[in-house]
Amino acid sequence: MLEVWTAADVARMLGVPQETVIAEMISGHMPGNTIAGEWRVRATALVDWLDGAYGERARS
DSSP states (O other): OOOEEEHHHHHHHHTSOHHHHHHHHHHTSSOOEEETTEEEEEHHHHHHHHHHHHHHHHHO
16 A cells, blocks of 8 residues: 655654755655645655665765
8 A cells, every 4th residue: 555644744754844854845845746636645655765865865
């Protein structure tokens, strides 16, 4: 089954305001799409993004 998280879910997990998550999604810096007017992201897409965004720093 496909797991999809809302911007609010992502904000809680990352410990940032929901507005920050939405701004990052709108700018294209974080994966996300609007579905029925609400920002959402596939769990796998967010994990892949986090691995790329933070994994490089951990390896260097």
